Amino acid sequence: MKIEVNRPAPVDIASEKSPSALSIMWRELVRDRLALVSLIILSVILLIVYGASIFLDQEEIVKVDFLAIHSPPSAEHWLGTDYGGRDVFGQLIIGARNSFTIGLAITLITGAIGLVVGLVAGYFGGWIDNVIMRIIDFILVLPFLMLVIVFVAIVPKYNVATFILIMSAFLWTGKARLIRAKTLAERELDYVSASKTLGTPDWKIILFQILPNLSSIIIVNLTLNLAGNIGIESGLTYLGFGLPESTPSLGTLVSYATNPDVLQNKWWVWLPASLLILVMMLCINFIGQALKRAADARQRLG
Amino acid sequence: MLKFILRRILIMIPQLFLLSVLIFLLAKAMPGDALTGQLAANPKMDPQTLEEMREKLGLNDPVHIQYIRWVKNMLQGDLGLSYTHQQPVTDLLAGRVGNTVLLSAAILVLTYLIAIPLGVVSGRWTNTWADKLIVGYSYIGYATPLFIFALIMLFVFGFHLGWFPTGGSVDIQVEEGTLAYYLSKLNHLMLPALSGALINTVVTIQYLRSEIIDTKVKDFVKTARAKGVPERQIYWRHILRNSFLPIAAFLGYEITGLIGGSVFLESIYSYPGLGQLFLQSIMQRDYSVVTALVMISGVATLVGTLLSDIILSAVDPRIRIE
Amino acid sequence: MLLDVRHLKVHYPVRGGFFRRVVDYVKAVDDVSFSLNQGETYGLVGESGCGKTTTGRTIIGLIRATAGEVLFEGTDLTKLSRRQFHPYRKDIQMIFQDPYSSLNPRKRVLDIIAEPLRNFEKLSPHEERKKVQSMLERVGLSADSIYKYPHEFSGGQRQRIGIARALMLNPKLIIADEPVSALDVSVQAQVLNFMKDIQQDYGLTYLFISHDLGIIRHMCDRIGIMYRGRLVEEGTSEDIFANPQHIYTKRLLSAIPNADPRERGKQTALRREVEQEYAQAYSRYFDETGRAYPLKPISPTHSVAIP
């Protein structure tokens, strides 16, 4: 690292460096007005949610107050209270934080598994690929929702970690398949053959030669999946088979609407959470679509 | 072609086997067994008789023997006994399956009724305001979770405006078989089916749109146009016909989505179908019903994928080269 | 002798039938033997699909040989494990046909050319950059191109980058698989002459693969004519061009377009004649299965596949 010192004119280097895939995608994203607005809205929501959740006292929020059951929005409770007299706004913040964090965790875990499996299967091919693809084909034809619900119901000591694990066990397959297909195509290109003849070990070829060429696809896929995972999580929680009660999610607030009286008359309990889920998913999707268009355009230009 | 179908079916056999093993193991892992049902009906059974019955039912046999017996029974239509309902699971399901099939079919019909005109308009007149509106709808629909949309639909059209009933599959007062009965059924069906279809349709709209845009510039279309074939005819004869077959083929893949969707829709609209039964059973720990339902949807998904793969390979021979 | 290829075979299984069993083999390379002397250029010519690329890639270890030996300075490379092969990578390098796909679009020129250095030598970043820059200048590119990306170069320049990368470890043998066929004709001669220059400077041996006899004549000392995975004739450039013996060689030669317009009529007549001879004499040069016979020497330098 010390030798870096005698690099001539670092300013020049920076100016000569052509933009990386990420910065090109970022530029395209910012140019897309809808995506930019989505990005701003999402950032604001996340800032508020994560910022406020630091200051909010979770104990205080989940404390049952029978004197204020189902009270409509007021100065004290901005979004009213639920059947236990608990502040809906506070739960909204905590729920949004949990939903987003857990959605992100699932996305990253499945992304990592999908990446490793897809790269290995695509690069090495042969029987490894065959076995992996059979497993993926099998998982993809399973009735996902029902099995997750069954697992959630029968797992002993159920908690957030087990929920993330159960979800990840099913959701890595799509990514692995995508990455595999792309790796397979990339492997046939001569730069991989060149690396082999230059004596570069396989793991380095996979990580430093092929992986950078998949980065835009991975980013697009992870973004769109993040939205999907938040949706699935809150949906399962809505049904009562998502996050455990100790970890309220946006789905928890929405699930109060299973009571027709709440659905019909106490809109402040469930509607804000529903709309927040909707807005977050729309924003992430718009960002993902814009990234996708940018990645496709890059591909067309070669 | 026949070879492809046979090979495709051959692939399905190990999948079916694995599925059954997985579900069997899950069933074993669930608390309770075939005796739990008996016990609920007759709580005063002494441990001696209980053990005898366990032995008689083969619950003390090695696992693989139990598995084989379980598969055999299933193939003969014996799915065990539901202890909350105190009746054979098969009968229980038979009473509910009609509603779920009806709901799913309605969703599919509505999906295509919406998707085809919208997709065609959007693909034919690209970049008009109509197209932009449709594309916007498809983006929003793609991002919206079904359960949120269904809840809002129920809130607005069921409770707020009161246009549709808010639960059940039919009015209890009407007599079965009368016209009023069928109308009531349809009335109860509309809102859940529409909720499902409006979300489900966006994928087909997007597919149709991009397919039409792609075919529009193909040579054979240009030739037809150069020959003076009227635009309408070009669309019907050449473009749409090419796009419809794959869409029809996707039907099988839809099954997974429909099963998942019915769980949400039936729960939100208290619609008495298999999805609602599934949730109820799992909450009441009625695991023989749960096992049966998971197995049935697993098989349905497998068969659906099989059919779609086969139809698609007939439409597009490239898929056959695996 | 630097490289000795003996009875090399590469067969690809063809699967078919209901259970996807191996029903047949594509004999991409079917019993090929030839050798390269230190410092010479050996040309491998033949029509598309005759197995030239497969031969080259098998020698360098990208494809597994089904049978046969590839002796490099006496060591059989086909028997080596990956680890054992590693030291030989320094000695054998490849120039690829497609200058676009053979350079990773996400890598800077510095990283591309330094890749072999990083695998074999422990250099400080400074030394590494010096080496890369001087090599860049050697191949005729400016030294400050090191921070550019491949897409900022023309096809000919990219091919020079590929050559620079191959030269980095001072190889003894370079396999050039159609190194100029993807380039504009105007750039082809430039790159070819440059390859000749560096051959002198570095004492390189080339295995030069091409389907263009004009280029082969310009580049090669000795030539092997390949047809359907087998050699049908081998000899010095002189032998092949002045005294072709095999009917397939004659046919290839007659197909070379003639630059002189006055000669064209004559050439057309010649071509027709050769075609006729080819049809008539086919059975004399190929056995019942359409396979060429093994090579037989007809002079110390010249061998032909005749029964």
Ligand SMILES: Nc1ncnc2c1ncn2[C@@H]1O[C@H](COP(=O)(O)OP(=O)(O)OP(=O)(O)O)[C@@H](O)[C@H]1O
């Ligand atoms: N992986 C493979 N599997 C099956 N057959 C193959 C494979 N690779 C090459 N072949 C076949 O082997 C034969 C020789 O191919 P090769 O690429 O060596 O030809 P070539 O002489 O380099 O042709 P070209 O001039 O077109 O580059 C061809 O018939 C090809 O179809």
Ligand SMILES: [Mg+2]
């Ligand atoms: Mg070739």
